[in-house]
Amino acid sequence: MDRAWLTLGLVVGGTIVGLMGTDLVLPAVPGLPEALGGDPSRAQLVLAAYVGGSCLGLLGFGALGDRVATRRLFVGSLLAAALASLACALATSIEALIALRAVQGLAAAAPAVFAPGIIKAMFDDAQAVRAIGVLASIESLAPALAPIAGAALLAAGGWTLNFEVMAGVALVVAALLGWTGGPPQVSRRGRGSFVALLRDPVFLRYAISQALVLAGLLVFVFGMPTVFVRVHGAGLTAFVVMQVCGIATFIVAANVSSTLVARFGAERVIAAGTWMAAAGALAQLLYALAGGTATVVITALFVPVNSGLGLRGPPGFFRAVLASRGDDARGSALVILFVLAAAALGTTAVAPWIERGTVPVAAMALAFHLVALGCLLLLPGLEEEKKEKDRRAVSRPSAP
Missing domain, CATH: 1.20.1250.20 (MFS general substrate transporter like domains)
Incomplete structure (x- = not known):
């Protein structure tokens, strides 16, 4: 052991x-x-x-x-x-x-x-x-x-x-x-496929919403060193302080997430965390549009984004794995792939306007958070799927 x-x-x-x-x-x-x-x-x-x-x-x-x-x-x-x-x-x-x-x-x-x-x-x-x-x-x-x-x-x-x-x-x-001797060999069952998961709306609900909340945060983080140093003249210390505050609040939220899930249910915690992160991203954009550049305010508005991710992160990822129907490895890989692809696309899209300050970075982050909310509102969850299966089982005529 x-x-x-x-x-x-x-x-x-x-x-x-x-x-x-x-x-x-x-x-x-x-x-x-x-x-x-x-x-x-x-x-x-x-x-x-x-x-x-x-x-x-x-x-x-x-x-x-x-x-x-x-x-x-x-x-x-x-x-x-x-x-x-x-x-x-x-x-x-x-x-x-x-x-x-x-x-x-x-x-x-x-x-x-x-x-x-x-x-x-x-x-x-x-x-x-x-x-x-x-x-x-x-x-x-x-x-x-x-x-x-x-x-x-x-x-x-x-x-x-x-x-x-x-x-x-x-x-x-x-x-x-x-x-x-290296890690143990992992046996592959050869079941399932990436295509099957990409066609499953229940899996996509959890995987895409999980990925885009994290990707929205990453796009903001990737852009802020340049914004702080070259636009706001604040130096790297301000960025480090923002990161430390954000991660600290993420850890606290992630540690209380399981307790909240036990009390209120996974779906409510996932929804609450997603809304909280989106609210923080919206506040960042509104502050930037108003011309705000104070690093202490940017850091404070970064806290609810991290807290929202911390709340929804553990149950959101676990539900994405559950929705992969036992194809855990491919399900996990797709969630990570969605995160990286979205972060890469968002960072590339923001790059030409990076010297215009926080506005383009915050706007791209908010766009990702809003799409994540859309996934929760429009795509079916595990509960909805279970209810539909139960309804079909009840309505199916019994064999003579």
């Missing part, structure tokens, strides 16, 4: 490598035009390219998982991510860095695909719930802590040090996994 928890720690380390690709690099983005040429809009594509590459990696590793041993893919992807990170550190132009970031994102996607299945293979049901809770807690802290570490690395050794550290972490985790 101790060995299983050690392996879990390394699996968590592998998923953190993927998260580092955005959050650790964020503080370096505003200075990339001076270091490599280009302009702020192209610098934003350094983030979008990584997320876009991760989208391709989710699908690619999902397909390869039926043919290649999970442990080989897991360790191999970490080694490839390390090489891609080193190549990023050696880039001499913004265009080269954008291309290499897409490769880096693709290589680092495997842990997110295989982590849920690996956890299920190592633990019984009760321990798996606890292990997934550990994974989620650490992953929720990474966006708050990685920008702080990224800012320190940027000050210590310039933008290249951020990528060199990513390479070192990926190599260490891969080496330790190899030393421990």
Whole structure:
């Protein structure tokens, strides 16, 4: 059992490598035009390219998982991510860095695909719930802590040090996994398909609403370093404070979410969290349209967005897995894919107007939140599906 928890720690380390690709690099983005040429809009594509590459990696590793041993893919992807990170550190132009970031994102996607299945293979049901809770807690802290570490690395050794550290972490985790024998092989049942899930309105209700609430938050986070530094003149410290406050409130909300679900039901908590996040995004946009630039106000308005995500996140993701009809791996991969695809598209759409301040960033975030609300209002949920099945069973004539 101790060995299983050690392996879990390394699996968590592998998923953190993927998260580092955005959050650790964020503080370096505003200075990339001076270091490599280009302009702020192209610098934003350094983030979008990584997320876009991760989208391709989710699908690619999902397909390869039926043919290649999970442990080989897991360790191999970490080694490839390390090489891609080193190549990023050696880039001499913004265009080269954008291309290499897409490769880096693709290589680092495997842990997110295989982590849920690996956890299920190592633990019984009760321990798996606890292990997934550990994974989620650490992953929720990474966006708050990685920008702080990224800012320190940027000050210590310039933008290249951020990528060199990513390479070192990926190599260490891969080496330790190899030393421990690697994660267990996950057996594939060969049932279901991505197409079937994409045609299921119940699954789409939970998966798309979950993805777009998170993607709306990410688009805002991806844009604000440049807005704070280049438009508001506030410096990276203001961004770090905003992130720390947001993640802290997310953790609190996520920890009380299960209690609220037990009292009020999953659907009410999901709806309340979604409305809260949308209200925060609307307040951000209205404040920006009014000309507001005070970082303390922007940070305060960021709190309800994070709180809403924290409330709806655990039950929303769990219901998306339930709605995948036992096809847990593909269901989880699609939720992550929706998050990354939406974040990449939103970041790319905002990039040409990034120097106009908070307005375009907040507007794109709000658009995602409104679509998430639309999914909850228009698509059927698990309760509605169950009621419909019960109605059909009652109305079906009994056999003679």
